Amino acid sequence: xxxxxxSPRHLIKEKRETATLKxxxxxxxxxxxxxxQGPGQDPQFLISFYEKMQSDKGSIPDRFSAQQFSxxxxxxxxxxxxxxxxxxxxxxxxxxxxxxxTQYFGPGTRLTVL
Amino acid sequence: xxxVEQHPSTLSVQEGDSAVIKCTYSDSASNYFPWYKxxxxxxxxxxIDIRSNVGEKKDQRIAVTLNKTAKHFSLHITETQPEDSAVxxxxxxxxxxxxxxxxxxxxxxxxx
Numbered sequence: 001x002x003x004x005x006x007s008p009r010h011l012i013k014e015k016r017e018t019a020t021l022k023x024x025x026x027x028x029x030x031x032x033x034x035x036x037q038g039p040g041q042d043p044q045f046l047i048s049f050y051e052k053m054q055s056d057k058g059s060i061p062d063r064f065s066a067q068q069f070s071x072x073x074x075x076x077x078x079x080x081x082x083x084x085x086x087x088x089x090x091x092x093x094x095x096x097x098x099x100x101x102t103q104y105f106g107p108g109t110r111l112t113v114l
Numbered sequence: 115x116x117x118v119e120q121h122p123s124t125l126s127v128q129e130g131d132s133a134v135i136k137c138t139y140s141d142s143a144s145n146y147f148p149w150y151k152x153x154x155x156x157x158x159x160x161x162i163d164i165r166s167n168v169g170e171k172k173d174q175r176i177a178v179t180l181n182k183t184a185k186h187f188s189l190h191i192t193e194t195q196p197e198d199s200a201v202x203x204x205x206x207x208x209x210x211x212x213x214x215x216x217x218x219x220x221x222x223x224x225x226x
């Protein structure tokens with residue numbers, strides 16, 4: 001079965017640079033979620049989108065923005081990167097229209113800020 | 115806000131033994147409780163979930179129990195195998211939010 005796809009899988013940036021992470025949900029899934037996981041930490045919810053509209057917002061810095069496009073893929077844009085932004089970034093998707101809130105996670109993007 | 119506590123933080127068992135991980139949540143509106151298994155550097159992988167209208171759910175060697183009154187839910191793994199070694203996260207969410215609130219994780223080690 002098709003899973004959530006994330007790209008790139010690894011990304012190395014310098015401080016103050018910009019990064020864009022992409023997420024392609026499971027086909028027919030309509031909801032996308034973004035999580036940040038620091039080393040040894042649990043995943044922290046950043047933001048979610050349902051049918052291309054922002055659905056919920058968590059502890060996402062103002063330097064970050066995200067959107068969901070007409071084909072349901074989502075992008076997380078991160079600007080003015082800081083050392084503390086180094087983490088694993090996971091995207092998850094679900095089929096909310098089908099009445100399911102089960103979130104399936106992608107493989108993640110490992111962001112390293114130098 | 116919602117808080118999920120998870121215990122123990124580490125758990126070592128012999129192969130074939132059982133393992134139990136416990137979580138407590140704070141938001142009485144929570145109605146969905148998934149469990150994820152995460153190997154180092156990999157994605158959280160859903161292994162079982164339970165909804166608030168059910169007290170227990172089982173899938174082969176894995177079972178989850180929910181006590182809504184006490185706001186407790188637990189993961190039970192029987193006949194553990196070395197490949198069960200990973201970090202396990204409990205999580206909770208409610209009908210009025212998208213966010214999964216995760217516990218702090220339990221590192222399970224199964225020794226042959």
